[in-house]
Amino acid sequence: MSLEATQAALRAEHAAVYGYGVVGGRVGDDRRSEAREAFEAHRARRDALVRAVRDLGGEPTAAEAAYALPFEVPDGEAAVRLAAELEERLAGVYADLVRAGRGERRRAAADALRDAAVRAARWRGGGVAFPGLAEMA
Amino acid sequence: MPLPPSRPRSGPRRRTLLASAAGTAAALLAACSAGSSPGGSAARRTPTADQRALSRAAADSAGLAALYDAVLAVHPGLQARLTPLRDTVRRHAEVLAERAGPAAPSPSASAPSPSPSAPVPSPSAPAPSASAPGAAAPSASRPAVPGEEKQALRLVADAERDLAGRRGRELSGLGGEPARLLASVAAAGAVHVYLLEDD
Numbered sequence: 528m529s530l531e532a533t534q535a536a537l538r539a540e541h542a543a544v545y546g547y548g549v550v551g552g553r554v555g556d557d558r559r560s561e562a563r564e565a566f567e568a569h570r571a572r573r574d575a576l577v578r579a580v581r582d583l584g585g586e587p588t589a590a591e592a593a594y595a596l597p598f599e600v601p602d603g604e605a606a607v608r609l610a611a612e613l614e615e616r617l618a619g620v621y622a623d624l625v626r627a628g629r630g631e632r633r634r635a636a637a638d639a640l641r642d643a644a645v646r647a648a649r650w651r652g653g654g655v656a657f658p659g660l661a662e663m664a
Numbered sequence: 665m666p667l668p669p670s671r672p673r674s675g676p677r678r679r680t681l682l683a684s685a686a687g688t689a690a691a692l693l694a695a696c697s698a699g700s701s702p703g704g705s706a707a708r709r710t711p712t713a714d715q716r717a718l719s720r721a722a723a724d725s726a727g728l729a730a731l732y733d734a735v736l737a738v739h740p741g742l743q744a745r746l747t748p749l750r751d752t753v754r755r756h757a758e759v760l761a762e763r764a765g766p767a768a769p770s771p772s773a774s775a776p777s778p779s780p781s782a783p784v785p786s787p788s789a790p791a792p793s794a795s796a797p798g799a800a801a802p803s804a805s806r807p808a809v810p811g812e813e814k815q816a817l818r819l820v821a822d823a824e825r826d827l828a829g830r831r832g833r834e835l836s837g838l839g840g841e842p843a844r845l846l847a848s849v850a851a852a853g854a855v856h857v858y859l860l861e862d863d
Contacts, residue, residue, distance in 0.1 A: 640851045656852060658852055659847075
């Protein structure tokens, strides 16, 4: 169902905004502006998803106070890995949203999937064959 | 804490709107040709419409892989950079053909879809001799591979970009699972554009 998939994307964007806060605090100077740009982009997506959930008649899921990180982030190298991980998770929820959505919502989800895939490749230095499709990994 | 207003992004926004309009038209056409009732939603689409789209997508990816091959034949120096991307595109063609089903023609056997924006050279095209860089014989249907590496990379990047863009615009006409697959392949294409243009 579209509302459920939209809520899942919103939860993932909440987590990404939190995660990029951590990334921004640890990442090296050379990639700080990239992290900042991604942070802003994810806030914009989050806000768009809040509106989308309301449009679908739902109550937007609120952000958690804190999120468990998938691994320790003591330095810039780990911060880059975390950023890539966040984008890869987002690619997955947006791929599901493409499946669940129709029309303009599907288009927006596909754009978000594309952006997450490109950012993940930027952080990692390379891409995967099927972004967002865990079953193809 | 108040959120800052999001920055205006007229370029992408305009593209999204245009793409959306094209997608809607595609959805209407698909619905008409499939003969669905007015109450029938995208979920009720006949399997053949999705199969046709997937098999066309498989042929497009096979054509794109052939373009990589043609560029690699002229520029062996680009091997390390292009081969992994070419292999990914081949994998796309295989998986798309698989999902299209047994009735679908295999990507290698099917004719490349007519597209002015996606040059599809034959993989068996003779490579121009190394002594004549940039002298690949142009033909009506087959663009020459530029003799300059930079230009050759741009040719591939443009083909990737055009195909990814076209796929993005076609999503509205598809059922859920094929759309998810094609959106992923289009996203991979956007990643290739980034990797090809990143210096």
